Amino acid sequence: MTVPLLEIRNLSVEFGPVSRPLRVVDSVSFSMRAGEALGVVGESGSGKSMTALSILRLLPEPPARVSGEVYFNGRDLMRLPKRDMPAVRGKEIGMIFQEPMSSLNPLITIGDQIDEAIMLHEPMSAVERRERVIALLRLVGMPDPVSRLGAYPDQFSGGMRQRVMAAMAMACTPQLLIADEPTTALDVTI
Ligand SMILES: Nc1ncnc2c1ncn2[C@@H]1O[C@H](COP(=O)(O)OP(=O)(O)OP(=O)(O)O)[C@@H](O)[C@H]1O
Ligand SMILES: [Mg+2]
Incomplete structure (x- = not known):
């Protein structure tokens, strides 16, 4: 018997x-x-986002008080030193946040924001990372990805920002992807 992923x-x-x-x-x-x-x-307010954020220990404590156990590959993330969490976030567990408008940095281009997610965790050259960014944008159905690399979030529609969030969450091929209402801003055909 293998241990559960989560x-x-x-x-x-x-x-x-x-x-x-x-x-x-x-x-x-x-x-x-x-x-x-x-x-x-x-229903709205029932605690879905709070549950998702707790898994990655992204809730500010205080004011929140989080208790319980979160085993990821058999390791309790709640008992992990706080400084070890950034290595887990993005690399081992990816998260698509509910609010794409406020989760992207308005001052950094889309290409650089996705690139940063890769740079943090993967030993790749700038050229390799650029290829990965373009492939990710293609994967999430971004039209004409190469020409969008230099664009800023406010030049994107809600649905396009949502796609960028999905690309960032998958940038380092995490073992677990947590998606908090990832399709809210997309049309039903996607
Ligand atoms: N800082 C806070 N102090 C007190 N209560 C809070 C705080 N932040 C969130 N809550 C409460 O936590 C509850 C759960 O919120 P959560 O965002 O997890 O709901 P949700 O299920 O994701 O809802 P939605 O479908 O609208 O996204 C809500 O009732 C909210 O009012
Ligand atoms: Mg929510």
Whole structure:
């Protein structure tokens, strides 16, 4: 038996005073193996994004209080020193954030932002990385990717920004891809 790719046990997120906590994620547990896909469904405000952000330890603590265990390939990410998390984010686990408008840097070109995601984790030359960026943009269905490398996020439509987010999340071929409403800004045919 191999260990699950991701196993979550009793993940809870609380805000507010300890004496009167506001529990926005309440003892979530699930397990996934490599190659599996899991969909999380729930009404607005039910804690889907909080769950996703907790897995990568992206929730600011405080004000949030996150408890439980998040085993990734058998290693509990919650017990990992904080300084080891950047090596996991992007490289081992990719995340497509819910808000493409606010998750992209408005001052950096699309090409450079995707390139940065690769540069952080992969020992590749600038020429190789450029090829990877173009291939990623093609993969997510960006029309005419080569001519878009030098464009800034505000020159893109919502759907195009969403594609850029997907390209960044997949830039280092992570073992696990967390997608928080990745198709909100796309039309249904994609
Ligand atoms: N800083 C905070 N302090 C207190 N409560 C918060 C804070 N941030 C988020 N919440 C609450 O956490 C709950 C879960 O939010 P979350 O964003 O995970 O919902 P969601 O399921 O992703 O919803 P949606 O479908 O709208 O994206 C919400 O009720 C929200 O009000
Ligand atoms: Mg959400």
